Amino acid sequence: MxxxxxxxxxxxxxxxxxxxxxxxxxxxxxxxxxxxxxxTVNLKKTEVMLQSYPTNQSATATVMAGDTILTSxxxxxxxxxxxAMDDNITAKIAKGCTAFGGLQHRLWREHGxxxxxxxxxxxxxxxxxxxxxxxxxTLYRKHIKQLEQFHMRCLxxxxxxxxxxxxxxxxxxxxxxxxxxxxxxxxxxFCWVGHIARMPDFRIPKQALFGQLASGCRLQGGxxxxxxxxxxxxxxxCDQSYYSQSHPTNSASECxxxxxxxxxxxxxxxxxxxx
Numbered sequence: 001m002x003x004x005x006x007x008x009x010x011x012x013x014x015x016x017x018x019x020x021x022x023x024x025x026x027x028x029x030x031x032x033x034x035x036x037x038x039x040t041v042n043l044k045k046t047e048v049m050l051q052s053y054p055t056n057q058s059a060t061a062t063v064m065a066g067d068t069i070l071t072s073x074x075x076x077x078x079x080x081x082x083x084a085m086d087d088n089i090t091a092k093i094a095k096g097c098t099a100f101g102g103l104q105h106r107l108w109r110e111h112g113x114x115x116x117x118x119x120x121x122x123x124x125x126x127x128x129x130x131x132x133x134x135x136x137x138t139l140y141r142k143h144i145k146q147l148e149q150f151h152m153r154c155l156x157x158x159x160x161x162x163x164x165x166x167x168x169x170x171x172x173x174x175x176x177x178x179x180x181x182x183x184x185x186x187x188x189x190f191c192w193v194g195h196i197a198r199m200p201d202f203r204i205p206k207q208a209l210f211g212q213l214a215s216g217c218r219l220q221g222g223x224x225x226x227x228x229x230x231x232x233x234x235x236x237x238c239d240q241s242y243y244s245q246s247h248p249t250n251s252a253s254e255c256x257x258x259x260x261x262x263x264x265x266x267x268x269x270x271x272x273x274x275x
Contacts, residue, residue: 047073081133096130135192138227151181
């Protein structure tokens with residue numbers, strides 16, 4: 001059984017552990033490895049985040065870098081996504097607003113540009129900013145409503161439709177020749193899952209998606225939705241089978257061969273790899 005200890009992308013590194021001694025040892029080893037190459041870890045860009053289970057908003061973790069205590073954060077941004085879904089959606093909408101507002105006078109209010117061209121630019125600039133990383137999001141209905149409201153507000157401004165005109169959202173989508181935001185979310189998620197399903201069985205992303213818990217249990221009450229739960233709901237809505245579509249080469253019983261241990265706490269260290 002393999003345990004994922006670090007997540008690397010370009011010059012970003014996230015270290016993950018279940019206990020405080022483990023995350024301290026991981027960071028010490030990371031810093032020592034960098035030091036051997038004459039590099040140092042930028043402590044100003046390094047943060048520690050504790051995700052306790054059950055959730056405790058006041059929980060903090062103390063990780064040392066020599067004599068310095070690393071900053072403890074309740075959330076942080078990793079690969080343009082905030083680790084905390086509610087904050088992530090708010091941040092994404094804010095970035096989408098910035099991208100949309102930057103073209104307010106240059107394009108959206110320009111009468112010499114056709115509606116079709118405006119919508120294509122909107123998809124290329126605003127939607128890509130808004131939905132970057134959405135393939136890995138675990139969304140509740142409230143999140144989809146927030147994104148849909150922003151989507152429709154932008155389209156109405158592009159098409160020059162005011163609320164006094166009493167035009168339905170369906171008609172606005174037909175005028176602009178574009179789908180609702182949920183269709184984009186489904187497409188993004190299904191494309192990503194299909195990519196994982198085609199990976200060889202030894203790849204870590206595939207093992208993590210189709211793995212089952214080796215130990216641990218959830219608390220009583222409504223469980224927190226997982227990515228796999230969201231995927232199953234979306235596939236059911238689209239009248240698709242989870243295992244037949246996402247894992248076409250193996251049976252359902254074979255998909256549970258990879259084990260993942262559930263612990264009480266998760267410790268994250270996010271930093272920028274020394275360059």
